[in-house]
Amino acid sequence: MSDPAHESQAATRARRGRNIVLGLGLALFVVLIFVVTIVKLGASVLDRPL
Amino acid sequence: MTPSISHEAAPARWQDYVQLLKPRVMSLVVFTALTGLVCAGAPVNPVLGAISVLCIAIGAGASGALNMWYDADIDAKMRRTRGRPVPAGRVQGADALTLGVVLSMFSVMVMGMAANWLAAGLLAFTILFYAVVYTMWLKRSTAQNIVIGGLAGALPPVIGWAAATGATPLNAWLLCAIIFMWTPAHFWALSLYTSEDYEKAGVPMMPVVAGAASTRKQILVYSLLFTPLCLVPAFTGLGGATYLGVAAAGGLVFLILAWRVFRSRAGDAPDARNDAGLYDVKAGAKDARNLFAFSILYLTLLFATLLGEHLLGAPALDLLR
Numbered sequence: 001m002s003d004p005a006h007e008s009q010a011a012t013r014a015r016r017g018r019n020i021v022l023g024l025g026l027a028l029f030v031v032l033i034f035v036v037t038i039v040k041l042g043a044s045v046l047d048r049p050l
Numbered sequence: 051m052t053p054s055i056s057h058e059a060a061p062a063r064w065q066d067y068v069q070l071l072k073p074r075v076m077s078l079v080v081f082t083a084l085t086g087l088v089c090a091g092a093p094v095n096p097v098l099g100a101i102s103v104l105c106i107a108i109g110a111g112a113s114g115a116l117n118m119w120y121d122a123d124i125d126a127k128m129r130r131t132r133g134r135p136v137p138a139g140r141v142q143g144a145d146a147l148t149l150g151v152v153l154s155m156f157s158v159m160v161m162g163m164a165a166n167w168l169a170a171g172l173l174a175f176t177i178l179f180y181a182v183v184y185t186m187w188l189k190r191s192t193a194q195n196i197v198i199g200g201l202a203g204a205l206p207p208v209i210g211w212a213a214a215t216g217a218t219p220l221n222a223w224l225l226c227a228i229i230f231m232w233t234p235a236h237f238w239a240l241s242l243y244t245s246e247d248y249e250k251a252g253v254p255m256m257p258v259v260a261g262a263a264s265t266r267k268q269i270l271v272y273s274l275l276f277t278p279l280c281l282v283p284a285f286t287g288l289g290g291a292t293y294l295g296v297a298a299a300g301g302l303v304f305l306i307l308a309w310r311v312f313r314s315r316a317g318d319a320p321d322a323r324n325d326a327g328l329y330d331v332k333a334g335a336k337d338a339r340n341l342f343a344f345s346i347l348y349l350t351l352l353f354a355t356l357l358g359e360h361l362l363g364a365p366a367l368d369l370l371r
Contacts, residue, residue, distance in 0.1 A: 014061035021064040029156065032101060036164045039097050 062145070066135040070118050070146050071111030071153075078350075079110040079206045085353045086207030086225055088360045089288060090214035098164050102213035105161035106206055108153050109173045113202070115150035116181035119143050121189070124251040130244060150181070165213035172212055176205045190252070193259040200233030201226075207353075221288045225353075228283075231276040232349055235269045235308060239342040242266070242317035243335040262317030269341070273308035277301035280352060287368035290359045293352070294367060300348045307341040314338070 083106040087099055094102075118125065118136050126137035135141035154177050162170035184199030192198075204226045211222035238256050241248060242265060245257040256265045280297040283289035289297070316334030359366070 011061040014063045017064045018062065018067070021067075029160075032104075032160060033163075035097060036101060036160070039095055040163070 060140060062135070062141045066140045067145075067149060069135050070115040070141065070149060071108075072114035072118075073111075075114060075203075076107050076110050079203070080107045081350070082225070082229065082353055083107075083206035083210035085357045086210030086222060087214045088210075088357055089207075089221065089225070090211045091360065092215045094214045099214070101164040102161060102169065103210065105157045105164065106173060106209050106213075109157035109161070109177050110206070112150045112153035112157060113177045113180040115146050115153065116177075117185045119146035119150060120181070120185050122146075124190075124253055127251040128244075128247040130247060161213070166216045168216055168218070169209050169213040172205060172209045172218075176202050176209065179205075191254070193254050193256045195254070196237040197234050200230050200237075203233060204229035221283070221286055224283060224286060224288065225356075228276075228280055228352065229349065231272060231279050232345060234272040235276060235304075236342065236345040236349075238265050238269050238272075239311060239338045239345065242311070242338040245317055257317045262315075265317060266312045266314070270308050270312040273305055277304055283356065284367045285369045287366045289356055290364040290366050292364065293355045293359055296351055296355045300351055304341075304344060304348055307337070307344050310337045311341050 080103055084103050087094065087103065118134055121131075122134075122136040122143055125131035125134050131137065136143050136146050154174075158170050158174045158177070161173050180199070180202035184195065184202055188195040188199050207225035207229070208218050208222045211225075212218050241255045241257050242262060245255060245262070248255040249258045256268065260268075278301075280301050281294065284291075284294040284297070311334070314334030314337040316338040318334065358364075
């Protein structure tokens with residue numbers, strides 16, 4: 001017989017792991033866009049009419 | 051179409067989603083794309099170059115996830131693939147589809163921003179070709195599935211080259227042609243000793259449709275076309291003396307192994323009344339395994355040599371001039 005409490009813990013652990021990796025993936029995406037912007041535009045990123 | 055595979059399974063872990071991206075295929079794609087990018091010889095910002103290769107890797111992973119979503123029904127019938135996250139019930143098919151679509155869009159978009167839109171377009175074409183043309187159409191309908199579908203696996207060096215230069219000259223397509231011509235011998239060698247699985251799943255792989263003898267002959271024919279093609283980079287200003295040596299020596303070994311498979315009984319149905327026949331088939335399977343393993347080593351060596359020569363600045367031969 002399976003233990004529902006144990007299964008629930010396993011599911012919680014798995015969800016937590018998925019959420020952490022998803023969060024890291026999103027953070028990586030933000031960093032990527034930032035880095036691409038800085039490298040492509042360099043100092044010109046601030047050169048725009050006010 | 052993908053069936054709903056529902057049975058009790060462990061909750062999905064993040065590693066299951068990584069498995070959807072076919073990391074081993076991804077590593078080969080990264081390697082060939084990097085070779086294309088470096089061989090282009092154009093000055094590339096290292097950060098943007100790394101991001102371009104990452105985009106190609108993510109795009110390849112996305113097409114892997116789309117493939118696993120669509121093929122869950124046939125994956126469940128094959129020993130080699132039934133442990134994959136979707137057929138095993140650890141990941142829902144819809145989740146695999148979502149992951150594939152989202153990563154496809156992100157990888158193409160970032161590639162366009164980081165490199166150029168030619169590279170992004172080629173990446174989008176590669177993902178679509180693998181997911182739609184190969185997975186949804188060719189794989190289940192023709193024995194030429196891996197021949198035509200092999201284009202998807204052959205394009206990464208062209209994408210890498212395009213990311214570096216914004217163009218795709220003849221040498222970029224030569225790298226593509228080498229992988230394209232390598233694919234049939236590589237996959238059919240594998241399918242000679244896994245054809246039972248494909249037959250069970252109803253996938254029309256060459257040994258299932260045309261028989262083992264015809265497959266062995268076609269492996270030899272493709273090997274005879276592939277091995278001379280590997281020498282061509284030394285004539286077009288792409289490969290140097292080391293490359294020529296590696297391509298020639300490795301090509302010779304490749305041909306010998308392909309000849310052994312041709313002469314063997316790999317993939318034949320064993321004769322139940324005759325023990326000797328069974329041993330012949332088993333020995334043939336070993337020949338097929340040897341060709342399969344060496345084909346991976348040979349392609350890796352070819353691209354590693356090109357990569358090494360270009361990184362070290364070794365002179366290319368350009369024997370046609």
